[in-house]
Amino acid sequence: MGFFDREDIRFLVQAILTIEDEQECRLFLEDLLTNKELEGAAQRLEVAKQLLSGVNYNDISDKVGASSATISRVNRCVIYGNGGYETVLTKMGFPKKID
Numbered sequence: 001m002g003f004f005d006r007e008d009i010r011f012l013v014q015a016i017l018t019i020e021d022e023q024e025c026r027l028f029l030e031d032l033l034t035n036k037e038l039e040g041a042a043q044r045l046e047v048a049k050q051l052l053s054g055v056n057y058n059d060i061s062d063k064v065g066a067s068s069a070t071i072s073r074v075n076r077c078v079i080y081g082n083g084g085y086e087t088v089l090t091k092m093g094f095p096k097k098i099d
Contacts, residue, residue, distance in 0.1 A: 047074040048085035049094055 003009060019025045029038060043066055050060045057071050066074075078085055 044070065044074050045085070045088075047071055048078055049089055051075055051078050052086060052089060052094065 004013070015028070019028060033041070043064060046064050047060055047066050047070060050064065051071070051074060055063070057068060057075075060066060060071055061068065074085070
């Protein structure tokens with residue numbers, strides 16, 4: 001059984017899918033996550049956006065304030081992951097890097 005096949009994780013995914021607008025999302029995230037967890041998630045998404053735009057590690061670290069470990073972890077997800085960051089960022093209108 002994969003991680004996302006767990007009943008509790010599936011329940012969380014289903015809960016997220018019920019969110020209809022930004023206000024509902026804000027309320028849910030505020031209840032679900034601590035401020036620190038929310039800041040960490042937001043930082044990782046920004047790092048992914050920067051990486052997909054072709055920004056180098058040093059510039060990302062300076063701009064976003066992320067550690068090299070965080071940037072490296074996000075970069076592994078961007079390169080070898082399931083495409084989640086790229087899918088969401090593309091839907092939000094951010095172009096991917098031109099190789």
